[in-house]
Amino acid sequence: MIRVRISAAKGSTPRDAGAEMFVTPDRVTGTIGGGQLEYMAIDRARQMLARNEAQARMDVPLGPEIGQCCGGRVVLTLDRAAPRAERRRQALVFGAGHVGRALAPALSVLPLEVTLIDSRPEELALARGVTTRLTPIPEAELRAARAGDIAVILTHDHALDFLLAAEALSRGDLAYVGMIGSATKRARFARFARGQGIDPAPLVCPIGTGGTPDKRPEFIAAFTMAEIARLVSHAHLNEQTCDN
Known part of the structure; x- marks a missing residue:
């Protein structure tokens, strides 16, 4: 080689x-x-x-x-130098609804290990071309995540979204924590997080706005992928600078 x-x-x-x-x-x-x-x-x-x-x-x-x-x-x-062993970031997508099923394959074109996570087998069964994980305790996936990984939260339950976002932010070492929702949902979560002693500032919510109000799952997925692509590209450029 x-x-x-x-x-x-x-x-x-x-x-x-x-x-x-x-x-x-x-x-x-x-x-x-x-x-x-x-x-x-x-x-x-x-x-x-x-x-x-x-x-x-x-x-x-x-x-x-x-x-x-x-x-x-x-x-x-x-x-003839051997290639560096490169640890890819994980992208954990919580929620296998319409947006999750659109986002997970979109993220798969990036240098990421993408996993679509849900507690509903019937929704996961609709996903195509991505790794899926069925679990009744999705927050455990966040506890097992590695520093620098990515979490995108878009489940069918606002209370579960809040639980997962709080779990992700409490770590303090994830590269991106995003949650689907509106400015109102973000404000509600901010009150909830502060009550738990968690800083809500790093949370990206709404996600995938891209300067457009389009709420179709494919558009939200595309703009969210672009947000995460910028992050991954910036991290890669920083690694190259350090190597040089």
Whole structure:
């Protein structure tokens, strides 16, 4: 396996420094931005595998000579370093109603381990393409979550929503805690949380507004996914900065 890493990027480039992909004789995982740049890098990586080379470097201007019009320049480092073991964040989606069933698959396109959680087997049975968990004690899933994980709360019961949101916020180490609802619901929860000695400020509620009042499940799911995507992307960029 050859790791292809953008070690430097200047000007307009399809990916920033730190982006990686891994190349084997018959498979590519990840991307450095696609296009002719990526084809060239894959070809060079497979040459290295065939020739048993350990390291290589490519300095590539992204201009018309290679059929790309970005106009920038990238330096690629190719080596046999093994990929880093990457722990993905969990995204725990509580509530398998219409919004939950739309949101869970939407989140699955992000680098997240998504689980749709509910106490109702008939609702979970309607979910497609996602990991589901049937449990009568959903708050236990929050207690077992890891620091930096994500919780989205949209159950069929306001009291259960409040219980789960309070449990999530009381940890103080989750990256995102969101709850479906209105400004009125948020105000009610804030009073409830303060009565429990919990700061309600980190709670995202309403979720998925995206500047539009559209309440269709698919739109709420799409805008909520965008909120979480920004968070995941920002965390990834911070990790790259630390690595560099």
